[in-house]
Amino acid sequence: MGTAEETHTAGETAVGEELVRAVSEALEAAQADRVRALTAGLRAPDLADLLELLEPAARVALIQALGASFDYEALSEVDPAVRDQLAEALPNELLAKAVTQLETDDAAYLIESLEPADKAEILARLPKDERAAIERNLEYPEETAGRLMQAEFVAVAPYWTVGQVIDFMRETDELPDRFSEIFVVDPAFRVVGSVELSRLLRTKRHVRVEDIMARDRHVVAATADQEEVARQFERYDLMSAPVVDENQRLVGVVTVDDVVEVIQDEAEEDIKAMAGIGEESVSGTVTETAKSRIPWLVVNLATAIIASFVIKQFDATIEQMVALAVLMPIVASIGGNAGTQTMTVTVRALATQQIGQVNAPKVVMREALVGLLNGLVLSLIMAAVVLVWFGSGQLGLVIAAALIVNLLAAALAGILIPLTLHVLDLDPAPAAGVFVTMVTDVVGFLAFLGLATLWLL
Amino acid sequence: MGTAEETHTAGETAVGEELVRAVSEALEAAQADRVRALTAGLRAPDLADLLELLEPAARVALIQALGASFDYEALSEVDPAVRDQLAEALPNELLAKAVTQLETDDAAYLIESLEPADKAEILARLPKDERAAIERNLEYPEETAGRLMQAEFVAVAPYWTVGQVIDFMRETDELPDRFSEIFVVDPAFRVVGSVELSRLLRTKRHVRVEDIMARDRHVVAATADQEEVARQFERYDLMSAPVVDENQRLVGVVTVDDVVEVIQDEAEEDIKAMAGIGEESVSGTVTETAKSRIPWLVVNLATAIIASFVIKQFDATIEQMVALAVLMPIVASIGGNAGTQTMTVTVRALATQQIGQVNAPKVVMREALVGLLNGLVLSLIMAAVVLVWFGSGQLGLVIAAALIVNLLAAALAGILIPLTLHVLDLDPAPAAGVFVTMVTDVVGFLAFLGLATLWLL
Structure with missing residues (x-):
């Protein structure tokens, strides 16, 4: 009889480096018995981890080595990249068997990315009821309740x-x-x-x-x-x-349990969208990953060039006073950080519906005041630093004023840009960052170099 | 008998601007009957929303107006700021009643932030069993299973x-x-x-x-x-x-259901930590919010000043060629963006345990190659832009080389810094951003201005 000592405790992960290596070696040596023994205690999610960590060819070999003792549920737990590789590589007969043993939503996940011909062949192998249920799931668009549901209920x-x-x-x-x-x-x-x-x-x-x-x-x-x-x-x-x-x-x-995954995925999507990352997984290839990240970098390159145009207007001023070139990135960078803070809070508040028509004006006002207050604190510090470093009180005043202006701009951009995108029914997470840092860069350089031109020269 | 038409459909939110206004007015006019009628259909989470949206004084008035018909569960659903205000303002007698009607974890949430004297008084009013269960919950540290659990089970x-x-x-x-x-x-x-x-x-x-x-x-x-x-x-x-x-x-x-909240909260924490935001809610005050955000801004100010020191070393170079001042923010900014991409992926992969000893070296190598590849693409674009804009092929070559160097640095910093923090058992989410942008700023300015000094002057 089981005792408490035998039960699992949260915190352990079953699939370590050693196991991956041992299974790989056993597969290469075609020792099916050893493979079975090594993987005997694994549950479906652990088996899925193991599949993800193995080389592509070894994944197929593992499933074939396990034969009837392979838990098909593992196929519904692997990430999309690995699933696509396996759905491609495994024979349709085996996939059809997997599909009959999974619940509707998991079965749909497994075959959704297959070629139409393969999909049709697998569906044709299923009992009529199951086929109808899976076909119905697949008719609904991705990321809807229809895709998430299972047809099994009382x-x-x-x-x-x-x-x-x-x-x-x-x-x-x-x-x-x-x-x-x-x-x-x-x-x-x-x-x-x-x-x-x-x-x-x-x-x-x-x-x-x-x-x-x-x-x-x-x-x-x-x-x-x-x-x-x-x-x-x-x-x-x-x-x-x-x-x-x-x-x-x-x-x-x-x-x-399906919803738990959705919550995780959606929060993940927002985090990644704000950092300019599309759908990518740790098991993606170099070119896939590079491709998914370059669009955001190119867009940011364009906005950085726009900010440079602003600087270019003041090149005569900079030529007369190189200290301005030394200090100007500080103003832009702090503005960018403050804008990102406000933007992140706003994007998440929109996602969790904590911000709406009722409280939006109040929240905008609050952000503006927070921006002014923090602008004041930072400008005091910065004025003192510049006074000591460059020995110029006037330059200190200029950077202090520019910081306050830019922190106010950052606060307003940080909240109004995502709100506007939301009202226009656009997802604020991916787009807001680009616009916010463009505003803080342009306003930062313009305020600092503009004020310097007016006051110092 | 109920029909499908009467059932709730996902998507509606019960508490709108009108309701908040109507309830506020009824409370001011002390029309308890009207308040009860207006809030009759609300469930606990909706009631919690309403409490959050009302002015502090109106919250207490609402609970008193509803009297026996108030659903105490709403108190366990409001955000911590509102809970603290209510726990402070409501009489201990009412809180004790609420505590007896809640499950252990919710009861503990409600009274955890109270003064020891108030807490003791409320606990003293409870039946012995319940008191023991709540005291046990409160003995475990925050954010542990002991705090999350309820003592009711079979x-x-x-x-x-x-x-x-x-x-x-x-x-x-x-x-x-x-x-x-x-x-x-x-x-x-x-x-x-x-x-x-x-x-x-x-x-x-x-x-x-x-x-x-x-x-x-x-x-x-x-x-x-x-x-x-x-x-x-x-x-x-x-x-x-x-x-x-x-x-x-x-x-x-x-x-x-408790775990669903934890997942949401933890993802939220990571997003906010990466943007340098502590615990704050949409209902926080201006000074609370400003206070929670200023430490991150001060730290960033310090790193921005360090980056400025780097620029200062090249002031003679900039004096000879102001175009360098115009272009240098581009190199730093793109590096920062690329570093943030890698860092975000790494922080989330660490949080969801998709990265570990097994695959870390492979992932580091992949990130370095992605950085080089994207650095190549961006440097081609930038070299062309500079050639057209400033008519200098040499300056184009310098910025291209600096971009490649900085994107490689960004990739390595973006993955190695969070990995190191993780190995040191520190939470990578809040700290990584500061270090990563410091690296990309310093390397960006150093590579661009350094190469320019060597090649162009």
């Missing part, structure tokens, strides 16, 4: 008794692997309520389902964006939500 | 039959609001397994629990970091996990 009529429901579940084989609630539907298969299993378990057998069901169900449209679905799960602490088609018919269920 | 002995378990659940009042699995414990209260409710429901009454329980349970130590707990939930698609103390005794359970 739905009963409101007039059933608790005893009937329990007997039905005991007798049916085709139940989802895990579920935490059942849905109650009318004859047109529209959702009228739901019952949590914990409730069902505590109710006497003769009670009718309609007397214990929760009626205020969160119903998700199959076409709803996955980010919106995730927000509802988070907000209302949902474990699962019924998905309905355009006729309000129940077609699937989204479960919280 | 634990049974392995020799119980399914029928006994179901009867026990029907007869006990003190069950958690919602749960998806029960735990199996030995006489020393150590976890030996778990049974999902869906499994329990489908099993005949006479079967023993030990015959259907899952033995490979993920057990979480109460002292485990919440980020680590979240990673395990995500990785193994857990719905809940038992929490054990240092003697392996079961003391609580962490549920997936």
Whole structure:
């Protein structure tokens, strides 16, 4: 019998360097028994890690070596780059077998990027019901509830008794692997309520389902964006939500484990978008990665050149006083940092709907005041530094004034640019950074060199 | 009876500007009936939104106006700034009532920031069991599993039959609001397994629990970091996990809805840390916000000054050729952007454990090659621009060479700095940005102005 000592404890990762090396060697030596022994204790997510860490050819070899003991769920857990490679390399017969063993959403993930001919061949090998369910998932656009849902759920009529429901579940084989609630539907298969299993378990057998069901169900449209679905799960602490088609018919269920991934992915997307990174993974190639990053760098090169045009207007001033060239990057750089702070807060507040029409004017005002306040603090420090370094109080005053101007500009750009993009229905995360740093560069150089020209020369 | 038309659909947010205004007016006019009517349909998370959007005094007035119909769960859903204000302003009697109605983790959240005297008074008003459970939560450090867990769970002995378990659940009042699995414990209260409710429901009454329980349970130590707990939930698609103390005794359970918040918070923390923002919320005051942002700006000011020292070394060169001052910010800025790209990917890969000893050398090599490749592309563009703009092929060559050098430096700094911080057990998210931009600024100015001094003068 198991004891607490045998149970897993959070924190351990099963797949280390040694295991990867040992499996690689066993695969090269074609020692299938050794491969099986090495991977015997691994669960699907660990197996997925192992697949990601192996060389492409070794991945296919591993799956073939494991044969019937390979857990197909691992295929739905690998990242898209590895999935595409495997879906390409594995025989359709094996993929079809994997698809029948996965839940609808995982099966759709596995085959979604295949060539139409391969996809059709695999679907043709499936039982009719499963094929229909997967085809329906694939009909919905990516990143919608329809793609995320699984077709496996329990739905009963409101007039059933608790005893009937329990007997039905005991007798049916085709139940989802895990579920935490059942849905109650009318004859047109529209959702009228739901019952949590914990409730069902505590109710006497003769009670009718309609007397214990929760009626205020969160119903998700199959076409709803996955980010919106995730927000509802988070907000209302949902474990699962019924998905309905355009006729309000129940077609699937989204479960919280899928949503956990969406939340992770969406936050990840925002972080990466703000840094100008597209979809890329640690297992991507050099050219793929370089390609995904160069557009952002070229756009930034263009804005940096625009900022240089501003400097060029003042070359006579700089020629007379080289100290200006020494100090001007400071003004631009601090403005850029302050603008990024405000922009990041705004982008995340928009993503989590903490900012809206109600409080936007208040938040803009607050940012402007924060910018002025911090501008004041920084300009005092900087004026003192310049006084000591260059021995010029006047130059200190010029840089202090330029810093205050630029920090105000940074605050306003940092909040108004993402808000505007949001109102225009554009995603603020990727575009805002470029515009904000352009504003802080241009205003920074213009304020500092302009004020210097007016006051010092 | 409810129909699908009446159910909620993902996408609507209940609390709009109009509602906030109407409630504010009704509160000012002391029309308690109107306040109750306006807020009647709101669930706890909506009520929490409303509290956040109201003025501080109006928040207290709202809770008092609602009286017995106020849903205390809203207090556990407001952001920390609003919670602190309310915990301060509300009478201890009301807080004690709220605490008894909340689950352990939510109750602990509500009172954790109170003065010791107030906390003690509220705890003294609670039944002994509840008090002990909350005190235990508060003993664990913030952001650990012990803080996240609730003390409400179902634990049974392995020799119980399914029928006994179901009867026990029907007869006990003190069950958690919602749960998806029960735990199996030995006489020393150590976890030996778990049974999902869906499994329990489908099993005949006479079967023993030990015959259907899952033995490979993920057990979480109460002292485990919440980020680590979240990673395990995500990785193994857990719905809940038992929490054990240092003697392996079961003391609580962490549920997936708490974990969803942790995932959101941790991603948020990383985004904000990288932009140099501490804990701040949209409802913070101007001085709070300014204070939380100024340290990062001061640190950046210091690094910008260091970069200026580099420029200062070349002031004679700049005096001879002002075009250098015009172009040098481009080299530094593009380096900064490329460094941020690499750094962001690295920080997130570290956070999600996609980078480790196994693949680190490969990833460093890949980043260096990506940097060189993109440096080549950008330097070709820039050389052409400079040739046209300044009519100097030599100056074009200098900036091209400087760009390649700086993009390689950016790639290496972007990956090696966060990796080093990680190895030193420091959080790479907040610190990496400062060092990376310092490297790209210093290398950028040094390479460009240094090469120009050698080649052009």
